[in-house]
Amino acid sequence: MAEVFHTGITDEKKIREILESERYFNIFKWCDSAGTAYPVHTHPHNEVRWILDGELHIKEGDVTLKLLPGDRMESKANVPHSAYVPKDVCYICGSK
Numbered sequence: 001m002a003e004v005f006h007t008g009i010t011d012e013k014k015i016r017e018i019l020e021s022e023r024y025f026n027i028f029k030w031c032d033s034a035g036t037a038y039p040v041h042t043h044p045h046n047e048v049r050w051i052l053d054g055e056l057h058i059k060e061g062d063v064t065l066k067l068l069p070g071d072r073m074e075s076k077a078n079v080p081h082s083a084y085v086p087k088d089v090c091y092i093c094g095s096k
Contacts, residue, residue: 002060002075007050010069015050015092024048024094031090038083045095049073054089058082
């Protein structure tokens, strides 16, 4: 199950520095418009999503995680999940 950490950090530069120090790679900023939905899928690596602004919902099984600015979510490789954007969102992504 994915973990959510309420860091309170929304500074993009600081987030990138933290993720680089934790050996994440392929770190980039991604933005989606309200109403965007991603069907159930997986990733081949452990993934992090760190919300800069807006709101993102991630669903794993029967659990929906609501991510707000400053929230950091870590998910394990190959775990099926879907995503929905109720409010325009921008976040930092990374793989490990």
